[in-house]
Amino acid sequence: xxxxxxxxxxxxxxxxxxxxxxxxxxxxxxxxxxxxxxxxxxxxxxxxxxxxxxxxxxxxxxxxxxxxxxxxxxxxxxxxxxxxxxxxxxxxxxxxxxxxxxxxxxxxxxxxxxxxxxxxxxxxxxxxxxxxxxxxxxxxxxxxxxxxxxxxxxxxxxxxxxxxxxxxxxxxxxxxxxxxxxxxxxxxxxxxxxxxxxxxxxxxxxxxxxxxxxxxxxxxxxxxxxxxxxxxxxxxxxxxxxxxxxxxxxxxxxxxxxxxxxxxxxxxxxxxxxxxxxxxxxxxxxxxxxxxxxxxxxxxxxxxxxxxxxxxxxxxxxxxxxxxxxxxxxxxxxxxxxxxxxxxxxxxxxxxxxxxxxxxxxxxxxxxxxxxxxxxxxxxxxxxxxxxxxxxxxxxxxxxxxxxxxxxxxxxxxxxxxxxxxxxxxxxxxxxxxxxxxxxxxxxxxxxxxxxxxxxxxxxxxxxxxxxx
Amino acid sequence: xxxxxxxxxxxxxxxxxxxxxxxxxxxxxxxxxxxxxxxxxxxxxxxxxxxxxxxxxxxxxxxxxxxxxxxxxxxxxxxxxxxxxxxxxxxxxxxxxxxxxxxxxxxxxxxxxxxxxxxxxxxxxxxxxxxxxxxxxxxxxxxxxxxxxxxxxxxxxxxxxxxxxxxxxxxxxxxxxxxxxxxxxxxxxxxxxxxxxxx
Numbered sequence: 001x002x003x004x005x006x007x008x009x010x011x012x013x014x015x016x017x018x019x020x021x022x023x024x025x026x027x028x029x030x031x032x033x034x035x036x037x038x039x040x041x042x043x044x045x046x047x048x049x050x051x052x053x054x055x056x057x058x059x060x061x062x063x064x065x066x067x068x069x070x071x072x073x074x075x076x077x078x079x080x081x082x083x084x085x086x087x088x089x090x091x092x093x094x095x096x097x098x099x100x101x102x103x104x105x106x107x108x109x110x111x112x113x114x115x116x117x118x119x120x121x122x123x124x125x126x127x128x129x130x131x132x133x134x135x136x137x138x139x140x141x142x143x144x145x146x147x148x149x150x151x152x153x154x155x156x157x158x159x160x161x162x163x164x165x166x167x168x169x170x171x172x173x174x175x176x177x178x179x180x181x182x183x184x185x186x187x188x189x190x191x192x193x194x195x196x197x198x199x200x201x202x203x204x205x206x207x208x209x210x211x212x213x214x215x216x217x218x219x220x221x222x223x224x225x226x227x228x229x230x231x232x233x234x235x236x237x238x239x240x241x242x243x244x245x246x247x248x249x250x251x252x253x254x255x256x257x258x259x260x261x262x263x264x265x266x267x268x269x270x271x272x273x274x275x276x277x278x279x280x281x282x283x284x285x286x287x288x289x290x291x292x293x294x295x296x297x298x299x300x301x302x303x304x305x306x307x308x309x310x311x312x313x314x315x316x317x318x319x320x321x322x323x324x325x326x327x328x329x330x331x332x333x334x335x336x337x338x339x340x341x342x343x344x345x346x347x348x349x350x351x352x353x354x355x356x357x358x359x360x361x362x363x364x365x366x367x368x369x370x371x372x373x374x375x376x377x378x379x380x381x382x383x384x385x386x387x388x389x390x391x392x393x394x395x396x397x398x399x400x401x402x403x404x405x406x407x408x409x410x411x412x413x414x415x416x417x418x419x420x421x422x423x424x425x426x427x428x429x430x431x432x433x434x435x436x437x438x439x440x441x442x443x444x445x446x447x448x449x450x451x452x453x454x455x456x457x458x459x460x461x462x463x464x465x466x467x468x469x
Numbered sequence: 470x471x472x473x474x475x476x477x478x479x480x481x482x483x484x485x486x487x488x489x490x491x492x493x494x495x496x497x498x499x500x501x502x503x504x505x506x507x508x509x510x511x512x513x514x515x516x517x518x519x520x521x522x523x524x525x526x527x528x529x530x531x532x533x534x535x536x537x538x539x540x541x542x543x544x545x546x547x548x549x550x551x552x553x554x555x556x557x558x559x560x561x562x563x564x565x566x567x568x569x570x571x572x573x574x575x576x577x578x579x580x581x582x583x584x585x586x587x588x589x590x591x592x593x594x595x596x597x598x599x600x601x602x603x604x605x606x607x608x609x610x611x612x613x614x615x616x617x618x619x620x621x622x623x624x625x626x627x628x629x630x631x632x633x634x635x636x637x638x639x640x641x642x643x644x645x646x647x648x649x650x651x652x653x654x655x656x657x658x659x660x661x662x663x664x665x666x667x668x
Contacts (some may be wrong), residue, residue: 317544
């Protein structure tokens with residue numbers, strides 16, 4: 001090693017600089033561009049308008065996830081606007097020569113589930129997608145940014161992105177998680193601590209014993225919600241857990257190339273002595289199940305805590321925000337959220353729809369029934385997750401418990417496809433956003449882990465899963 | 470893209486922190502494959518009741534919300550998703566600038582690519598702007614990176630130098646990147662060629 005000690009994100013970023021000149025951001029190369037139906041049509045049209053091609057169709061992969069129904073895939077899409085959008089992606093991929101894991105592909109799934117699952121996202125890569133949850137791919141040690149449609153067009157045309165340097169922000173999670181506590185609780189606790197704008201301008205790097213002990217899918221859950229803390233990206237240094245996860249996956253290197261890749265990847269972790277612009281520590285030993293009560297992901301509390309009082313906040317706009325959130329959610333400050341009735345439980349989304357998430361939920365639901373007043377939706381993240389779940393007998397467990405087990409997609413996380421809350425309904429959701437109307441106009445979302453979601457499904461009220469373990 | 474020129478406008482105050490992109494334009498409107506026609510969907514769920522009638526107390530439905538080109542919002546404006554539909558909807562409604570104490574990163578980048586100027590001001594200036602009378606106008610000049618208040622106070626604001634040039638010249642990034650194609654080609658020669666073996 002030569003030069004100054006560097007962080008993981010600086011190493012990946014520096015290795016991808018194509019061009020630098022005074023007065024301009026760095027031009028950085030993108031190793032993998034993931035595309036979906038919602039944020040790409042206008043970008044493809046932009047290429048057509050300028051007479052441009054996709055520079056590297058071989059580094060571009062598309063799938064369909066946001067707009068598609070999670071019902072029987074052999075049926076046509078009923079919503080004509082959604083059907084048109086899905087058809088448009090298929091047409092664009094054909095015209096520009098892009099591999100599309102579309103509606104009927106065996107690889108279809110939520111874009112941030114299929115990337116790692118197929119071994120497409122690898123340590124040290126730069127990854128972009130027109131989707132803010134692209135940070136998910138940082139779990140394998142990739143530098144992964146969510147981008148807008150103009151940048152989707154830029155990357156399609158040039159395979160490059162203009163980037164100003166990010167600040168580095170280390171999140172050290174010490175100790176070990178107690179039973180009933182999972183990756184989701186780590187990230188909800190972090191966002192509650194730093195606020196939803198706390199990571200603005202930063203790339204987060206998650207370190208510490210509680211992070212190292214997570215399996216890859218738990219790491220994806222943590223990195224996924226980096227954007228909910230305002231961060232540009234979130235990363236975890238690749239280690240044996242990463243390599244064991246990637247080994248043998250469809251697009252991962254094979255044979256001698258695998259060995260050479262692992263040798264390169266082992267050099268990626270942050271150097272001793274590298275300085276971060278900012279650091280926070282979270283005590284993993286003391287974490288409790290976390291749940292949000294309000295209308296942004298920073299409005300989270302331990303499940304044993306009371307909903308905060310606006311009068312305890314000095315900043316007037318912050319106080320107004322709490323008051324407005326309490327009104328929207330129709331909740332009383334000073335009272336615990338635990339015990340609050342629930343109408344819907346949603347287990348799914350790019351945050352928590354992987355096989356591990358489904359296993360954890362199924363283990364709690366096995367031999368139990370969900371409360372008959374609660375509609376419980378379980379939506380696997382991909383066709384591969386669906387196949388694996390079938391192999392493990394999970395759909396039978398969910399159905400026997402009274403859950404609605406569905407086809408892969410983003411589903412009620414973003415409520416674009418007809419899966420949505422009715423006005424006034426409360427949900428416990430394993431997804432990532434509790435903004436007003438996010439899961440359906442007038443719907444009210446409590447964000448939590450798959451364990452908390454499954455526990456609340458059984459009891460019909462917001463529940464501390466530790467009472468059921 | 471049209472060149473960004475100086476202008477003077479009243480402000481539409483929305484003094485709320487963390488206005489997220491799901492409020493700016495709800496996700497159910499993202500099934501479109503066009504950039505156009507989004508102005509009616511701007512702040513849709515705050516702007517219209519469940520029957521689609523305008524809510525009279527929402528600022529965009531009042532006289533103050535008409536024909537103003539500057540939105541004065543609370544901290545961390547544009548947090549949430551990467552949807553560029555948010556700046557498309559704001560500009561189609563007529564906004565040319567948003568003033569806040571901070572912006573979410575992706576929104577800020579998207580706004581700059583669509584001739585919507587995100588102006589970051591201090592808490593003190595923000596408070597002062599919110600206290601101005603309804604008909605007060607601010608002058609915004611990107612070239613000098615200044616905003617002039619009715620009392621003549623000039624407030625400087627930061628803008629990325631590259632984005633500023635693009636806005637003033639009315640050009641986008643893609644043309645600039647395309648001119649660097651030789652550098653991109655040279656970089657690619659140092660890389661292995663497919664996803665199977667990359668990184």
